[in-house]
Amino acid sequence: MTSAFRIPMTGRSTDERHRVSSPLELLFDLTFVVAIAQVAGQLAHAGEGGHVLARLPFYFMVFFAIWWAWMNFTWFASAYDTDDVPYRLMALVQMGGVLVLAAGVPAAFDEDDFTAIIVGYLIMRLALVGQWLRAGIEDPSGRRTAFRYAGGIALVQVLWVAWGFLPPHTAVWLFPLGAALELAVPLWAERTGMTSWHPHHIAERYGLFTIIVLGESVSASAVGVQQALATSGFSASLVWIASAGLVLLFALWWLYFLEPAAEGLSSKRGRSFYWGYGHYFVFASLAALGAGLEVAVQAGAADGHASETAVEYSIAVPVAVFLLMLYILHAPLVDEVVIRPLKTGIAIALVLLLPLASPFLGLVGVTIGVALVASALVATTLIDRALAARSSTKEPTASRPLP
Known part of the structure; x- marks a missing residue:
């Protein structure tokens, strides 16, 4: 930070060390x-x-x-x-x-x-x-x-x-x-x-804005809980939907930060517009998810066995868009995305199909199901990374010639 009244405005270095948000x-x-x-x-x-x-x-x-x-x-x-x-x-x-x-x-x-x-x-x-x-x-x-x-x-x-x-x-x-x-x-x-924008600084700024939008989704869920308690009182459905919503948002946060962006932006600066513009759908989907969770909490508290397909899709569609954009935006930046595309595709399909099972699962079951799919995607990705790391440490030993 500086206390100077005026500093000449010139382009900052693109490889400035330890560049973080001010x-x-x-x-x-x-x-x-x-x-x-x-x-x-x-x-x-x-x-x-x-x-x-x-x-x-x-x-x-x-x-x-x-x-x-x-x-x-x-x-x-x-x-x-x-x-x-x-x-x-x-x-x-x-x-x-x-x-x-x-x-x-x-x-x-x-x-x-x-x-x-x-x-x-x-x-x-x-x-x-x-x-x-x-x-x-x-x-x-x-x-x-x-x-x-x-x-x-x-x-x-x-x-x-x-x-x-x-x-x-x-x-x-x-x-x-x-x-x-x-x-x-x-x-x-x-x-x-x-x-002369800084790739690590930009990646951090986008990550912080993602957290802001996720925070608003948490806040929207809390508002839904507050209104549900005021109108319908405490219920098991309220607890299940609110808990599933929190797990879902946590899983989406985890998934976003699994994909690296800074190094890709540094080596492929020409693709910055694609990556930066595409985040509109990431941010808009997360904010829409918060609205969907707010409605779901209130609908579930009013009738825990109700089948509200429109409400369920207000959760499923934003999650599907988020997962899809996470792959689309990072695939051109890196040699290999962290979250496997096949697993992403399966997760998107399951999320979009879950509301169709609403007559059997209900709003509570669908919300929990979407949270479980996102959590499973996190877990399988972490397993993939662990296996890849173990394989890379074994390769030098396996290729070492016999004495």
Whole structure:
């Protein structure tokens, strides 16, 4: 950390030793805890009302805004974090924008009103443009790339402001176009030179955000337990579903951190966009899983023998998406993924088939079954690693010539 008022903003070294998240980055992440809690809570409310499919497009739209704002700050900080006073003040402005965005989530879901979200997004983007302009002025080697970022972000933001004046139904259909333009800005900007982001720092930042989303899922489950106790009282179904949910989230956390990313990002920097962009589905699926668990806890407490296929798939589908993306994102980065693809495929199939057995298992049985599948995937992967390690230690001895 530094107490200097101003440090020239130049690209940081890509092989800087012991590069970890700064206290400012950790504080910045806390604002996203609020935003993710809001969007996951709204999805849970939609699930409780039985109209989750109708509100799912709004969930993906709002989550994209949250995720993309975090992405932009994270990658910029990895390349240009000076931690001086101007940088910190710009980060403060961006944090304020996140909180404004979070405050507008209920209106977006309930009234199709994206005004507060657009205002919050505008605040964040103006601060980010200021950061890129500063980088372009103070870092001659990365000037063209930085100015391309600043211009591209500003132009797309103008389009978002105009998008806010469209009728809600028209705006929903045009949202993918705006999202595609957002994703295109970094691809276009870095054609003149890649920014000096740090692979180990980026991998750690993504891991921390994964923990944040998992934490929100735990919090959502706790909210579901609290509401279930208030409305239905204590029951064995409540205990089983809540416990299975906790085991499931723990298993998914374990699986995520089994797959290495830092070394792959270091040796294959050109695939960073693929890996970074694809994490949208990892984060969105985990947040949706939290909403599904919140609904499942309440539904199970109300009727422990009920067969709620829609609720069960609100757990199964996010888990399946998470497992699939875990393989898809890491396979291009490493020579061999840690979690075997065959085991991943079997786990995904079982998770998606379990709700079909709902007439026999019920909501409690399906939830426990999904948790057991994820736990079994962790266990078999650990066994594979142990066997591989034992085999590698025996090979030199086996090949040693006889005296």
